[in-house]
Amino acid sequence: MSQADLTMEGHSTGLTAGPAFSFPTKKLAIWLFIIADTMTFAACLVAYGFLRNGTPNWPRPFPGITNVALMTFVLLTSSLTMLFGLRSARAGDKAVAFRWVMITAALGIAFALLHVREWLELIDQGMTLFKNPWGTGLFGASFFSITGLHLTHVTSGVIALIAVGVRYKGGRYNADDIEVLGLYWHFVDVVWMFVVPLVYLLNLAH
Amino acid sequence: MTTAEDHKSNGIGKDLAIYVCLLVLAGLQFVIAYQKIDASQMFTRMLVVAMVEAGLAAMFFMHLWAEKRGFLIFVAVFATFVLLTLQFGWTDSFRMVSGAPFSK
Numbered sequence: 001m002s003q004a005d006l007t008m009e010g011h012s013t014g015l016t017a018g019p020a021f022s023f024p025t026k027k028l029a030i031w032l033f034i035i036a037d038t039m040t041f042a043a044c045l046v047a048y049g050f051l052r053n054g055t056p057n058w059p060r061p062f063p064g065i066t067n068v069a070l071m072t073f074v075l076l077t078s079s080l081t082m083l084f085g086l087r088s089a090r091a092g093d094k095a096v097a098f099r100w101v102m103i104t105a106a107l108g109i110a111f112a113l114l115h116v117r118e119w120l121e122l123i124d125q126g127m128t129l130f131k132n133p134w135g136t137g138l139f140g141a142s143f144f145s146i147t148g149l150h151l152t153h154v155t156s157g158v159i160a161l162i163a164v165g166v167r168y169k170g171g172r173y174n175a176d177d178i179e180v181l182g183l184y185w186h187f188v189d190v191v192w193m194f195v196v197p198l199v200y201l202l203n204l205a206h
Numbered sequence: 207m208t209t210a211e212d213h214k215s216n217g218i219g220k221d222l223a224i225y226v227c228l229l230v231l232a233g234l235q236f237v238i239a240y241q242k243i244d245a246s247q248m249f250t251r252m253l254v255v256a257m258v259e260a261g262l263a264a265m266f267f268m269h270l271w272a273e274k275r276g277f278l279i280f281v282a283v284f285a286t287f288v289l290l291t292l293q294f295g296w297t298d299s300f301r302m303v304s305g306a307p308f309s310k
Contacts, residue, residue, distance in 0.1 A: 023277060031281065039288050046292045053296070065236050072232050079267055080225045087217060186267045193232070193259045197252035201239035 030180045034187045037153075041191050044149060045198055048142045052202070059134030060205045061122065068200045071114045072192065075154075078107035079189045082182045089168070089175035097178060101165035104185065108158040115151050119144075139203075146199055153188045160184065224266045231259045 052058050062068070085100030122132075122143075129144055131137045164181050167173040238251045265271040270278055 023274065031277075035281065035284055035288075038285060042289055042292050050296070050298070054298075065239065069236060073229070076225065076228055076232065079228075079263070080221060083221045083267060084218070087221075183268055186263055189267075190260045190263050193256045193263070194253075196232070197235050197239075197249075197256055201235060201252060202245065202249060204239055206240075 024176065026176060026180045027183070030183050034183065037187065041146075041149070041194070044146050045194055048146055048198060051138050051142055055136045055138060057135040058203070059132055059136065059139045060203045061125070061127070061132070061134050061139075062200055062204050065201070065204070067114060067118050068196060071111055071118075072196055074107050074111045074114065075189050075192050078104045078111070079186050081107060082185045086175070086178050086182050089178040092175075094169060097175075098165050098169040101161055101168070101178065101181075105158050105161040105165065108154055108161065108185075112151060112154050112158065115147065115154075119147075143199060146195060150188070150191055150195055153191070157181075157185050157188055220266065224262055227262060228259055231255050231262075 081100050081104045085097050085104060088097035088100055126133045127140050127143075129141050132140050160181055164173055164177055168178060235252050235255050238248060238255070241248065243251075264281075270281065
């Protein structure tokens with residue numbers, strides 16, 4: 001083996017021996033994604049607040065809180081089941097971890113179905129992207145944009161939960177992958193904590 | 207029960223406590239929604255509760271509290287900077303309410 005080979009080998013080992021910045025690479029990547037996604041959602045919510053503040057006839061179409069309360073409960077509970085899944089994965093209990101991850105996915109599906117049901121009710125009442133029977137047409141565009149973006153995240157999360165869960169059970173992924181997925185899922189929950197008051201609760205029909 | 211099992215059950219207890227706190231705070235937002243106060247007060251109160259909720263979820267559900275202190279500071283500073291810089295347009299939205307969005 002030549003000196004060059006030895007140098008290259010040593011260099012390569014130095015690069016891959018530990019994660020960058022003493023922080024696991026996958027976790028750093030998902031946190032950077034979360035920070036970037038925070039900007040996206042924050043921009044949407046601030047734009048929504050700007051429109052709501054600057055529009056006198058802003059609609060208040062929500063007669064009650066039952067549906068949104070149920071959706072909030074389902075999503076918060078799914079964060080808890082995700083935590084249980086991660087704890088089981090860390091403890092090396094694959095079967096239990098897989099079960100918790102699948103329960104989380106099922107709760108995500110329940111949330112998405114409740115969301116779609118609510119959308120269909122609003123569409124039945126005449127709400128579209130550009131008009132609605134209650135006031136400015138901007139409401140439909142902003143409501144469907146923000147809740148649609150969030151619903152897209154939930155749907156992507158459910159697909160990821162199932163895919164990662166199955167691969168974890170099959171031995172291709174490990175507990176670190178469950179943790180990374182969990183961070184994404186909790187982030188979706190955190191976003192919902194801001195969507196509920198701004199988009200729903202401030203627009204209740206009193 | 208072994209030490210590891212003790213640690214695990216304590217962790218689950220903490221998770222459940224945070225979960226209950228989040229449910230209570232979410233419930234508080236719904237209570238605020240039915241208070242007879244003006245929209246700006248309602249907005250402020252709800253936003254404060256949402257920020258506490260988000261803080262709890264980020265610190266404990268997302269385990270930010272247990273990460274390296276340098277990383278925690280990085281996330282906090284970055285997030286605060288982004289959220290603050292997004293606030294520049296509010297004064298203009300009040301100008302729209304006054305009916306003169308493009309004059310004065």
